[in-house]
Amino acid sequence: MRTRLSAAAPQVAVLGPLALVMGSRAGLSLEQIDDLAMAIELVVRHRRDERGAEFWAEPGSLEVFISEVDQAWLEQHLGMLAVLVSETELDAGGVRLRVNV
Amino acid sequence: MSEPAELLAGRVARGDDAAAEELVDAMRPLVSSMATRFQGRVPRSDLEQAGVVGLLRAAATFDAEHGTPFGGYAAPFVMGEMLTCVRQQSAPVRVPRSVAENERAVAATVDLLTSEHGRSPTVAEIAERAKLDEEAVLDALRASMAARPVSLDEIEPERFGETDETLEAVERRLELGTRLDRLDRRSRVVLVLRFGMELSQREIAERLGISQMHVSRLLRAAMAEIADEGEDDAPSG
Numbered sequence: 001m002r003t004r005l006s007a008a009a010p011q012v013a014v015l016g017p018l019a020l021v022m023g024s025r026a027g028l029s030l031e032q033i034d035d036l037a038m039a040i041e042l043v044v045r046h047r048r049d050e051r052g053a054e055f056w057a058e059p060g061s062l063e064v065f066i067s068e069v070d071q072a073w074l075e076q077h078l079g080m081l082a083v084l085v086s087e088t089e090l091d092a093g094g095v096r097l098r099v100n101v
Numbered sequence: 102m103s104e105p106a107e108l109l110a111g112r113v114a115r116g117d118d119a120a121a122e123e124l125v126d127a128m129r130p131l132v133s134s135m136a137t138r139f140q141g142r143v144p145r146s147d148l149e150q151a152g153v154v155g156l157l158r159a160a161a162t163f164d165a166e167h168g169t170p171f172g173g174y175a176a177p178f179v180m181g182e183m184l185t186c187v188r189q190q191s192a193p194v195r196v197p198r199s200v201a202e203n204e205r206a207v208a209a210t211v212d213l214l215t216s217e218h219g220r221s222p223t224v225a226e227i228a229e230r231a232k233l234d235e236e237a238v239l240d241a242l243r244a245s246m247a248a249r250p251v252s253l254d255e256i257e258p259e260r261f262g263e264t265d266e267t268l269e270a271v272e273r274r275l276e277l278g279t280r281l282d283r284l285d286r287r288s289r290v291v292l293v294l295r296f297g298m299e300l301s302q303r304e305i306a307e308r309l310g311i312s313q314m315h316v317s318r319l320l321r322a323a324m325a326e327i328a329d330e331g332e333d334d335a336p337s338g
Contacts, residue, residue: 007122007125007153008125008150008153008154008157009150010147010150012147016246017243017246020239020242020243020246021239023224024223024224024225024235024239027223027225028223029220029221029222029223030211030221030222030223030224030227030242030313031220031221031301031302031303031313031317032221033224034246034302034317035302037246038317038320038321038324041321041324041325042324042327045144045146045325048146048149048150048153079296080296083295083296083299
């Protein structure tokens with residue numbers, strides 16, 4: 001699932017419920033879904049920019065890519081993101097978050 | 102020299118997306134200044150997003166021929182959207198009765214399954230135990246995510262046992278600098294338990310004597326504060 005959000009869009013309000021639905025499809029636990037939603041919220045709240053988000057769900061794992069994220073800010077917050085999700089990777093000007101069951 | 106806001110607004114009204122971005126950048130000081138009036142009541146980033154919506158609504162109906170400066174014309178639109186944002190987030194979230202009933206059933210089922218299995222349940226497990234379909238569980242969880250956090254004051258103070266030295270050590274490790282200083286001590290403790298000591302939401306819930314869903318709301322509120330503080334530090338481009 002892929003979406004493009006304008007700077008003015010309520011990004012947290014859109015991406016949180018998407019994480020819930022996609023996490024449910026992937027069979028993640030409620031706490032894992034919630035932690036992922038918090039990680040997404042942390043990233044998109046950092047700065048109001050137009051950005052894209054992509055979700056890939058498969059049984060046992062969910063991956064989310066959020067584009068247009070300030071890399072210096074990301075590097076500073078990798079520690080927090082690593083607590084919330086299984087894997088975090090800086091990629092092509094964005095961040096890839098992965099949660100495994 | 103940048104184009105006057107009045108001309109940019111005219112281009113926005115004609116559907117020019119690039120002009121919309123320029124206008125938002127040009128009017129950012131106005132939006133930021135107006136957001137300051139409501140600071141502390143809702144996250145600053147939400148206020149500023151609402152302000153941008155107000156700006157764009159104003160641009161859609163602005164007529165430069167009347168001679169009114171765009172800033173003066175737009176201010177009531179920006180204020181209106183911010184007030185709506187404050188009202189929506191300050192008032193209890195109103196959900197249909199069936200969703201509210203399911204929300205209570207789901208919360209109770211989550212606690213029950215967490216206690217039985219020693220781990221957080223999946224949506225499918227909640228649906229099966231609560232005898233609801235998964236869509237109804239997802240609706241209830243969405244409503245729960247949107248709910249306001251309950252005050253930390255309800256938690257017994259002795260449960261926040263960390264010393265100031267422990268808090269400071271973990272804050273340094275998180276490299277969040279002085280931003281945590283601006284949060285109240287109990288919010289700092291919840292963040293430190295999660296990110297410093299890496300306790301799961303379930304473990305924090307047990308330690309503080311509250312539900313995992315309550316911990317989730319507290320963490321979300323504290324993290325929103327941190328993210329908003331970070332936004333202040335970020336370059337505006």
